[in-house]
Amino acid sequence: MSLKHGLLGLLNYGPMTGYELDKAFSVSLDFFWQAKTSQVYRELDAMEHSGWLTSERVIQNEKPNKRVYSLTASGKEELINWLSEPEADIMDTMRVRSAFLMRVFFAGEIDDGQALLMMRRYRQTCAEMLAALDMVSDSVNQYEQVVADERKTKYWKITELYSEAYYQAGLAWADKAIAIMEGE
Amino acid sequence: MSLKHGLLGLLNYGPMTGYELDKAFSVSLDFFWQAKTSQVYRELDAMEHSGWLTSERVIQNEKPNKRVYSLTASGKEELINWLSEPEADIMDTMRVRSAFLMRVFFAGEIDDGQALLMMRRYRQTCAEMLAALDMVSDSVNQYEQVVADERKTKYWKITELYSEAYYQAGLAWADKAIAIMEGE
């Protein structure tokens, strides 16, 4: 569902190749949606068949040939419709799916030392992610200068704030959990 | 991956039918892992073929017959191994996947009023989830009296704390986002 709409959203910024889309995806949307290269090509193919895209082969010398995709009117329409949906499915879209939390749930079956280690590693990862976010914020700021479209960058920043809040909450929770685990 | 291990974890508490497992799953693990009934039956079948489970058909009158699954030694071993894994994949297990955030990212394409509505609905849902959590906490407390195994319930409570922190963070973020969206 959302891989398709992510690709539509990116192509709305301008025509791109599958390769470029794959890169753009993993740079900008990766935090809240992940996609493999092979999947991107498959979906582009399907989307072209649905009439949301058209593609054109560009012959290059010195470099491999490439296929440039562009959004059609019907693709743009689909994007706008998806963005404007009444969103009855908000509950679905905010669902957590975490094998890590499942391990925590069943951690009573292993020894407390191991469980504590696992939680410390989680805390560490949150801290590292938070540290890495500074760079993301720099890159959004750079794009802001180039794009100079406040209507767009405003929302980019809001999603960035989410990731910050998410890791911060994870870290604070891990601290609480570690205190509980050590206190008994 | 984790559906299998969730089922192993539940069966470790005692033999159960597919139907009971499905219920238990959606009561206790649903916050961090969701599974459809049809998937549960399919996985149980696969797990029996791997030798992690055995099943026995129980004839009932007045009610449909049922198939009761039990953990084998090899299944228990698999559960413990999974729980004790060095967890190189912690980054994978804490990934976000949210169509909602993708919509926010591309919200510059629709009008601000619509985007604001969408964010308010998100905030509302977080608030509702938080309110509903009180009941979850009551039910864990009840189980605690029955199970009387602090080693287990301690970890159940820690995952419960996570869900609280998660919705709280979502709510606080939505407030910030709404302020940004209204302030321009």
Next chain:
DNA sequence: TTAATCATGTAACACGTTACATGATTGC
């Protein structure tokens, strides 16, 4: 000379979702 970048895909498999089928019993 080795790795990275550019560029596109196929094939097979694993996992998740939707729709459908069956049929008795119990509570409102």
Next chain:
DNA sequence: GCAATCATGTAACGTGTTACATGATTAA
């Protein structure tokens, strides 16, 4: 009388993952 609960599944489809293949150019 109607919905919910008990209980099990099948079939088809959609999406995500892994592994593989190819081959030129360029920077360390």
